[in-house]
Amino acid sequence: MGKPAGVRWGATPVFGGVEPGILRPPQHRRRWRWLASLLAATGVGLGFTTPAIARIPPDHLGVWFTTVDSAVLTDPAEAERALRFLSSNGIGRVAVPLLTGGSTTWPVEPWRNPMAVPLDPRIAGGSVAPLLTQLRSRGLRTIGWFEFGLMAPAGVTWLQGREHLLLARRDGGTTWTESPGLERVWLNPALAEVQDLLTALVVDACRRLPLDAIQFDDHLGYPSDFGYDAATLRRWRATDAGAADPTPDPQAPAWLAWRSRSVTDLLERIRTAMARECPGVKLSVAPNPQAFSYRSYLADWSDWVARDLVDEVVVQIYRWDRRGVAAELADPSLEAARARVPLRIGLLAGLRNQPKDPASLQQELDLAHSFGFTGIDLFFYETARPHFPATP
Numbered sequence: 001m002g003k004p005a006g007v008r009w010g011a012t013p014v015f016g017g018v019e020p021g022i023l024r025p026p027q028h029r030r031r032w033r034w035l036a037s038l039l040a041a042t043g044v045g046l047g048f049t050t051p052a053i054a055r056i057p058p059d060h061l062g063v064w065f066t067t068v069d070s071a072v073l074t075d076p077a078e079a080e081r082a083l084r085f086l087s088s089n090g091i092g093r094v095a096v097p098l099l100t101g102g103s104t105t106w107p108v109e110p111w112r113n114p115m116a117v118p119l120d121p122r123i124a125g126g127s128v129a130p131l132l133t134q135l136r137s138r139g140l141r142t143i144g145w146f147e148f149g150l151m152a153p154a155g156v157t158w159l160q161g162r163e164h165l166l167l168a169r170r171d172g173g174t175t176w177t178e179s180p181g182l183e184r185v186w187l188n189p190a191l192a193e194v195q196d197l198l199t200a201l202v203v204d205a206c207r208r209l210p211l212d213a214i215q216f217d218d219h220l221g222y223p224s225d226f227g228y229d230a231a232t233l234r235r236w237r238a239t240d241a242g243a244a245d246p247t248p249d250p251q252a253p254a255w256l257a258w259r260s261r262s263v264t265d266l267l268e269r270i271r272t273a274m275a276r277e278c279p280g281v282k283l284s285v286a287p288n289p290q291a292f293s294y295r296s297y298l299a300d301w302s303d304w305v306a307r308d309l310v311d312e313v314v315v316q317i318y319r320w321d322r323r324g325v326a327a328e329l330a331d332p333s334l335e336a337a338r339a340r341v342p343l344r345i346g347l348l349a350g351l352r353n354q355p356k357d358p359a360s361l362q363q364e365l366d367l368a369h370s371f372g373f374t375g376i377d378l379f380f381y382e383t384a385r386p387h388f389p390a391t392p
Contacts (some may be wrong), residue, residue: 062093062344062377063384064145067100067120069352070382072131074122079131082381086140089388093141095215095286095377096128098205100147102156112204115158115197132210141212143284144205149219150194151176154183165194167222168229170247176223186222188231190262198266199273206278213282213312214274220285221263221299225250232259251295260298264309271309282311286346286377289315290333305337313337314377317364318348320356325364329371344375350383358387 063086071078073096086094098105103120105128110116119126132142152159154175159165166174167186176184187194206214227233228247236242241254248255271283285301293299304310315337317328328334329345337343345368350356368376378384 060374060376061091062095062141062143062375063091063349063381064095064377064379065097066380066382067097067105067122070380072381073097073105073128074124076124079124079134083134083138085385085388086135087138091140093143093212093377094135094381095143095145096132096135097147098128098144098209098214099149099201100145102148102153102158104201106205106209108201108204109208112200113197114193114200115162117158117197117201129209136210142210143213143215144209144211145215145217145286146198146202147217147219149198149216150187150189150222151184151219152187154185159185162193164231165191166229167226167232169225170228170250172228174229176226186226188229188262189220189222189266190235191231195266195269199270202270203273203277206274206281211281213284214270215284215286215314216267217286217316218288218293218297218299220267221260221293221297224256224259224296224298227255227259256294256298260294260300260303263298264300264303264307267304267309268307283309284312284314285310286314286316289317289328289331291331302333302337305340308340310341312342312344314344314346314375316346316379318346318379319364320348320360322360322363322367325367329367329373334371334373338373342375343373344377345373346377346379349378349380349387352383355383355386361387 065072065082067073072082073079085091096105099117101120103118105120105123107119107127108117124131132144135142163174165187167188168174174185176186178184187197189195202214205211227236227250233242233246236255236258237246239258241258245252245254250256274281274283285299285304287293287299287301288297290300290302293301301310301313305313315328315334317325319325319328325347334343347361347364347368348356349361365376368374378387
């Protein structure tokens with residue numbers, strides 16, 4: 001989503017040792033002159049010669065709201081400030097968290113909340129519905145972001161007594177450290193109780209909130225070193241591949257493929273429910289690049305696209321250098337996906353403790369445009385603000 005693997009809130013992230021510097025694509029200079037002319041014509045600037053953010057057509061530029069390092073969802077004054085900012089800067093869409101931190105941001109109908117996942121008590125007015133309505137009234141598209149997906153904070157009340165729903169590592173442990181002090185657990189997507197929960201929450205959101213789309217990210221999958229709990233191993237060992245390799249290595253190809261299918265099955269169930277209950281609401285996914293998503297989170301989004309399970313893909317290309325961005329933009333999986341569905345690029349605008357230099361974001365936007373990608377979403381709203389001229 002939003003926040004990619006490797007990004008830790010309030011910390012300085014490390015991104016895979018990518019080398020700095022890059023040779024631009026062959027048509028870079030011509031395309032850059034066109035983009036520079038467009039930006040100059042808009043009069044939008046960032047305090048340096050060529051601005052990074054243009055006032056481009058509606059829905060071409062978006063941001064993610066968050067409940068961490070931001071007060072937009074908890075402070076009405078900050079929400080109003082955000083609304084003015086978005087309207088002033090040509091931002092056409094916003095992803096708003098709906099399931100995050102082990103809580104929802106809207107009051108779910110009890111009969112669609114079988115595990116009684118609580119409402120986040122910090123949410124202003126007790127629901128994000130008014131904020132979504134205001135976004136809609138200003139012409140923005142609203143994306144309901146199920147950020148946590150199968151993930152939950154360790155120790156949440158609503159999972160007490162439901163430990164059988166949790167995935168486990170080879171050593172039997174069920175906790176996963178997202179960053180120092182943030183311990184998570186993962187729900188088993190193959191279990192009916194888990195499928196019922198996520199599907200019911202999605203249906204409640206898409207029927208009762210003013211949304212254009214529901215969005216999941218890699219957290220609809222789960223870390224590939226999990227899946228060694230009794231329930232998952234029992235199902236695996238009942239297959240021919242499992243009989244031959246009852247306790248496989250986490251990266252064993254057959255084991256990766258088999259576990260990823262349970263994630264795909266869950267997505268297919270959600271897709272079917274949305275088609276029945278709220279056919280006007282799209283299903284969006286915001287994964288990391290395909291190879292990483294599949295290998296690390298069992299999220300085979302290229303297969304989801306090929307099977308017509310999603311309406312849109314927003315690929316998170318969160319890097320600190322041009323070489324890493326360009327390498328991911330050139331990956332054939334992006335071209336294959338955009339031949340079937342709208343494909344957007346998610347770029348990292350910075351983190352609270354690590355702002356991104358405006359020139360770097362300018363280069364990344366330039367690269368995305370040079371590869372023909374015009375839809376850009378920035379992670380996240382608070383760190384995107386300094387890259388725009390109007391900050392009321």
